[in-house]
Amino acid sequence: MRALLSGYYGKGNGGDEALLATLLQMLPPNVSPVVLSGNPQETRQRYGVEVCDRMAFLSVMQALQSCDALIWGGGSLIQDATSAISPFYYGGMMTLAQRMGLKTVAWAQGIGPLKRKQTQWLARQTFAHCTQVSVRDRASAGLLHDWNIPYVLAPDPVWALEAKPVPGLWDLPAPRVAVTLRSHPQLTAMRLSQITKALVDFQKATQTFILLLPFQKAQDLSIAQAIHSAFRDVSQVMCLEEPELLKGVFRGVEMAIGMRLHSLIMAASEGCRCFALSYDPKINRLMEDLDIPGWDVSNLPENPDEISTTWVEHYANGNPLSTDKIKFLLDRAFIHKEILEIALNS
Known part of the structure; x- marks a missing residue:
């Protein structure tokens, strides 16, 4: 199975890179990941995985067509406090994957803040049609509960990231x-x-x-x-x-x-x-x-x-x-x- 991993990867953010590292650590062994990245070369070198430029539309479409699943890979992807565009990028991709018949997983999400009605509607629609949903905090769980969407609540996956000793x-x-x-x-x-x-x-x-x-x-x-x-x-x-x-x-x-x-x-x-x-x-x-x-x-x-x-x-x-x-x-x-x-x- 091939799974497309979508998150704020390759953007130099230690927290999001930790989520990606943990996701790769937790993927079933029979799943081959394809990572959407803002810095494909760096992501390929660091993790040894197949990569795709997250902003190259045709490449992303080809990656979706070649995969069996799409995973929203953790963190506050669906929120409109820092960016009004971000939820439409991730939500649009999830909607497209669902229409293409891929398995879709909203993994370790922290949902919100959602200040705009359009993003609230988009979030509700995309989460409702996911194969599985897991969230990392009670507020996100409460939102899904109010929307009558099944979910699993667990601590942020970075708790389980394997640490390495730091030289020096x-x-x-x-x-x-x-x-x-x-x-x-x-x-x-x-x-x-x-x-x-x-x-x-x-x-x-x-x-x-x-x-x-x-x-x-x-x-x-x-x-x-x-x-x-x-x-x-x-x-x-x-x-x-x-x-x-x-x-x-x-x-x-x-x-x-x-x-x-x-x-x-x-x-x-x-x-x-x-x-x-x-x-x-x-x-x-x-x-x-x-x-x-x-x-x-x-x-x-x-x-x-x-x-x-x-x-x-x-x-x-x-x-x-x-x-x-x-x-x-x-x-x-x-x-x-x-x-x-x-x-x-x-």
Whole structure:
């Protein structure tokens, strides 16, 4: 069987690459993947798979015709908060695949926000006609429940991604704290300045080494470099392209401060204390599910001292997830693997 994998792949986003790596890890052995990518050469080299340019219409059509199934490969693909076009790209492709008679799987989805009636209608129609649907959070499950669409709820599959050790990590000073910020309208220059000042004070109080992790270099690297300039000898910008290495970083980290959803998932899964800076409802959902402390970026305290004091308190007295909780979430994440086996082998 050949399956076309559609997601935000090959765009330099560590979270989406982690979803792809996990999906490839979970595919049944009799399924040959064809990956739609924004950077086909990089995707082919990294994963050793057949690829297709996601924006080359004729090539995508030929790929669909050559495949037996289409898989929406995880994440917030069906939402219109950051792009009004995105749900029509993914929804249009899913509708086309369904009309062509392919098996269609909405895999590990985080649905929404859906602010426009057109995208709400499109989402409802495409999910209703999928062979199987799995979602990663309760809000998405609630939406499908309201639409009377069958689904399976399980933790984000990246919980189950196999981490790799990071060369040279253990040569860096310890203890270490990872910081993952991203460009966003809510992260204004003033708020970034407040966070930087708070990090400087936090580092001095805890004598930790700050690891700055850009999950998407196009959006995150300049911020990481700006913060690094305030630390110099007690911080390092670490750019890792391979998802398994990104997850492996957190094995050598005591605490993670993150805006990126998958930075928090990776950190929590590796036993780190986590503190969230949320710019999106999906991060608030994770905070609620795992009882992770944090602030909405839009409601960040104005006083850097309050921020740093809160971080120092969490560093000193906060608790990571228990090993039993981590094992439970990891085991549950493999439900997404079962969904693939049911959909593709039935």
